[in-house]
Amino acid sequence: MLRLSDNPALSGSVDDADLALTEPATPKVGLVDILQGLASDESRERIAVGDLLSAMGDRAFGALMLVFALPNIVPTPPGTSAITGTPLVFLAAQLFAGKSPWLPRMISDRSLAREDFARVVQKIVPVLLWVQKLLKPRMEVLLLPVCERLIGLVCLLLAVILALPIPLGNILPAIAICCFSFALLERDGLFALIGGVLSVISLAVVSGVIYGIAKATLYFVVGPLLG
Known part of the structure; x- marks a missing residue:
């Protein structure tokens, strides 16, 4: 009687199949791991917007927009909203247009000192971990392709507001x-x-x-002229 073990070719293919089945899958690196990895990388003096884009790899708009929006809901170094708001404008516009995420060099080269970036990451990670526990697939009709484009349009408007120096104009749009x-x-x-x-x-x-x-501007500037 012929057995599989008697045939080296068949035996090898079975062994390879067994290895493929038993070999553990490579765990997916989460957003928290990526952010903490960049923050703790002492070989970098500064963390650029382009570094975040590269670190996200093949992740979609959700991850990229989240990374740039989250720092605006917590106290951050001055100028952070200007650095994070402009990429959000481009990303939201591309989501609305149905394009792949991309940023021009003049934006991707903007950076923060690694120490400042680490402080931002330290503040947003607890928020990120807490919200992740609440998420699950549901009401997916609101995420059809046409709805995603509408989300892109709304996020574009919010990102423009976020990038402007408007008092109290960054927290609520960033949360949205x-x-x-x-x-x-x-x-x-x-x-x-x-x-x-x-x-x-x-x-x-x-x-x-x-x-x-x-x-108020009209009152203090135009008022005296009329008076």
């Missing part, structure tokens, strides 16, 4: 963009819905701030 990012990452339509509600509130608050600033 984070909710959209989590929704895209985990196909969680509930977070997309929350992001939409927060977007409306953000626009209302920022509009009120801009109106107040404009009214």
Whole structure:
């Protein structure tokens, strides 16, 4: 009787198949691991926007937008919103247009000192870990391709506000963009819905701030001239 072990070719193929089945899959590196890895890399003096893009690898818009939005919901070094807001504008525009994520050199070369980046990461990691426990696939009808483009349009508007030097204009838009990012990452339509509600509130608050600033400017500049 012929057995598989009697035939070296067949025996080898079975052994290879067994190895393929039993070999453990390479664990997926999470966002937290990537951020902490960059923050602890003492070979770098500064962390550039391009470094974050490279570290994200083949991750979609959700991860990239989340990385640039999260620092704006916690106290950060001055100028952080200007560094993170501009990439968000480009990424949101590309999501709206259905393109792959890409940033021009003038933006990807912007950087923070590694120590400042490490402090930002230390503040956002607990938020990231806490929210991840709440995420799960649901209400995926809100994440159909046409809805993703609508999310891109809303995030584009929020990112423009975030990049501008508007008092109180960064926290709420950043939280809304984070909710959209989590929704895209985990196909969680509930977070997309929350992001939409927060977007409306953000626009209302920022509009009120801009109106107040404009009214005060007119009062102090134009008022004396008329008086």
